[in-house]
Amino acid sequence: MIRLRSVDKEYDGRKVLRNLDLQVDAGEFLFVTGPSGAGKTTLLRLLYAAERPTAGEVWVGGERVDNIARARLPGLRRKVGVIFQDFKLLRRKTVLENITFVLRFHGLTQREAHRRAYLVLKRLGLHHRQSALPDALSGGEQQRVAIARALAYQPRLILADEPTGNLDADLAGELLSLLCDINYQGATVILATHDNSLLESIPARAIVLHGGAIHYDGMWPP
Ligand SMILES: Nc1ncnc2c1ncn2[C@@H]1O[C@H](COP(=O)(O)OP(=O)(O)O)[C@@H](O)[C@H]1O
Numbered sequence: 001m002i003r004l005r006s007v008d009k010e011y012d013g014r015k016v017l018r019n020l021d022l023q024v025d026a027g028e029f030l031f032v033t034g035p036s037g038a039g040k041t042t043l044l045r046l047l048y049a050a051e052r053p054t055a056g057e058v059w060v061g062g063e064r065v066d067n068i069a070r071a072r073l074p075g076l077r078r079k080v081g082v083i084f085q086d087f088k089l090l091r092r093k094t095v096l097e098n099i100t101f102v103l104r105f106h107g108l109t110q111r112e113a114h115r116r117a118y119l120v121l122k123r124l125g126l127h128h129r130q131s132a133l134p135d136a137l138s139g140g141e142q143q144r145v146a147i148a149r150a151l152a153y154q155p156r157l158i159l160a161d162e163p164t165g166n167l168d169a170d171l172a173g174e175l176l177s178l179l180c181d182i183n184y185q186g187a188t189v190i191l192a193t194h195d196n197s198l199l200e201s202i203p204a205r206a207i208v209l210h211g212g213a214i215h216y217d218g219m220w221p222p
């Protein structure tokens with residue numbers, strides 16, 4: 001599903017990822033961990049072509065994305081569901097519309113978009129808030145809407161960047177088990193976190209980044 005070959009990333013001449021090689025098979029669950037500034041977010045951004053590497057190759061779902069043409073970006077984004085650190089909800093749209101909007105963008109009919117949006121909101125325990133505007137929700141609820149939006153079109157690859165940052169421990173646990181379910185149903189999940197309690201709550205493959213290099217790649221706990 002994913003392959004990085006000798007990937008370097010520099011910002012203003014400063015290397016933040018160095019000579020990364022990584023392979024993630026379809027259906028894997030991978031934690032990306034390491035301290036703040038280690039390069040976790042940068043690595044995820046390379047995978048949905050929000051950044052380009054300074055050197056090396058990035059492959060996602062059989063497609064080379066490090067030099068992807070602008071016209072092919074929507075196709076890539078259809079394969080990838082992204083849960084951002086900051087939610088980027090549309091402030092003037094309701095919770096339900098925030099989700100149907102994305103599904104319509106991916107080509108679903110209004111009726112099908114509505115049906116799927118409702119189902120995913122129900123799954124996340126937010127269907128009673130479907131008509132609310134994002135600003136009326138708590139931080140944790142907003143985060144769950146962002147998660148619902150990423151999951152609604154059933155992407156084959158899910159990239160989650162510190163997805164539990166604004167959730168209390170119960171909700172963080174729920175989110176992790178939801179991502180595990182989705183992984184069990186066949187999606188590849190890559191979850192970046194510096195939160196050790198999250199990392200330790202399920203056994204899974206983990207890579208530890210440090211200064212932009214992979215210091216460990218194997219099952220966690222080791
Ligand atoms: N757009 C950017 N411009 C310049 N430096 C950046 C940019 N994005 C990230 N960095 C730097 O790259 C390094 C890795 O950042 P990041 O990938 O966000 O790490 P992490 O997610 O592990 O905390 C940090 O030193 C950060 O300051």
Ligand SMILES: [Mg+2]
Nearest residue numbers: 040041042161
């Ligand atoms: Mg980060």
